[in-house]
Amino acid sequence: GQQVMQIPQYQHVQEGEDFTTYCNSSTTLSNIQWYKQRPGGHPVFLIQLVKSGEVKKQKRLTFQFGEAKKNSSLHITATQTTDVGTYFCAAIQGAQKLVFGQGTRLTINP
Amino acid sequence: SQTIHQWPATLVQPVGSPLSLECTVEGTSNPNLYWYRQAAGRGLQLLFYSVGIGQISSEVPQNLSASRPQDRQFILSSKKLLLSDSGFYLCAFATSGLAGTGELFFGEGSRLTVL
Numbered sequence: 001g002q003q004v005m006q007i008p009q010y011q012h013v014q015e016g017e018d019f020t021t022y023c024n025s026s027t028t029l030s031n032i033q034w035y036k037q038r039p040g041g042h043p044v045f046l047i048q049l050v051k052s053g054e055v056k057k058q059k060r061l062t063f064q065f066g067e068a069k070k071n072s073s074l075h076i077t078a079t080q081t082t083d084v085g086t087y088f089c090a091a092i093q094g095a096q097k098l099v100f101g102q103g104t105r106l107t108i109n110p
Numbered sequence: 111s112q113t114i115h116q117w118p119a120t121l122v123q124p125v126g127s128p129l130s131l132e133c134t135v136e137g138t139s140n141p142n143l144y145w146y147r148q149a150a151g152r153g154l155q156l157l158f159y160s161v162g163i164g165q166i167s168s169e170v171p172q173n174l175s176a177s178r179p180q181d182r183q184f185i186l187s188s189k190k191l192l193l194s195d196s197g198f199y200l201c202a203f204a205t206s207g208l209a210g211t212g213e214l215f216f217g218e219g220s221r222l223t224v225l
Contacts, residue, residue: 006153033212042200042216043154088154090214096142096161097169098204098214102153 004029004091006101014109019076021104023089030092032065032072037103038085046074076106084108112137116201116217123224129174129188131220133201136182141203143184144214145176148198160184196224 035043049065158176201217
C-alpha cells in the first residue's frame with residue numbers, strides 16, 4: 001500500500017535555530033496532514049494540505065505541499081522549547097485509512 | 111463538543127493473559143474509529159479501523175482483534191498477549207470520514223507493558 005517516508009528520524013537543535021522535516025511518497029497524494037505529538041502525549045492535528053504547491057503558515061510553522069503532490073515539508077522558524085516533540089506527516093490511503101510517516105523527533109537545547 | 115475517552119491509561123500484563131482496551135466517543139454520530147499502536151520511539155501503525163457498527167477492517171494480522179458493539183464504542187482485545195504486544199495504543203476518530211475534513215482526533219492512549 002501507499003507509504004510515506006519521513007526524514008530525518010531525529011533532529012537536535014539549539015533554541016532559536018530553524019527546523020525542517022520532510023515527507024515523501026512514491027505515489028501522488030490526495031492530501032497530506034501533519035500532526036504533533038508531545039513527549040508522553042498523543043498526536044494532535046496541525047494542518048491539512050490539499051492543493052498542489054500549497055503553502056500554509058501557522059505562526060512560526062510553514063507547511064508546503066509539493067507541485068507533484070508527492071512530497072511535503074514542515075519548517076519551524078526560530079525554534080522554542082515548546083516545539084519539542086515528534087512531528088508526523090500522514091496521508092490518506094484508500095478512502096478511510098490514514099497512514100503515518102515514521103515521524104521526526106525534535107529535541108531542543110535551551 | 112466532541113470528546114474521546116480511552117482506558118485504561120496504563121497496564122502491565124503477563125505474557126499469555128487477555129487484554130481489553132476500550133474507547134468511547136461523545137458528541138458525534140457514526141464516526142470512523144481507529145486503533146493505532148506505537149512502539150517506543152517509533153511511528154504509528156494502523157491496527158484496525160471501523161466505518162460502522164460491526165464493521166471491522168484489520169490491517170496487520172496478529173493476535174489482536176477489535177470490535178464495535180455500539181456506534182461510538184471501539185474495543186481492542188487479545189486472548190493471549192505476547193511480549194511484542196507491548197506499546198502505546200491509541201484510539202482515534204474522524205467525524206466525517208477522511209475524505210471530508212480528514213482530521214483524526216486521538217485519545218490519551220493506553221500504555222501496555224507485557225512481561
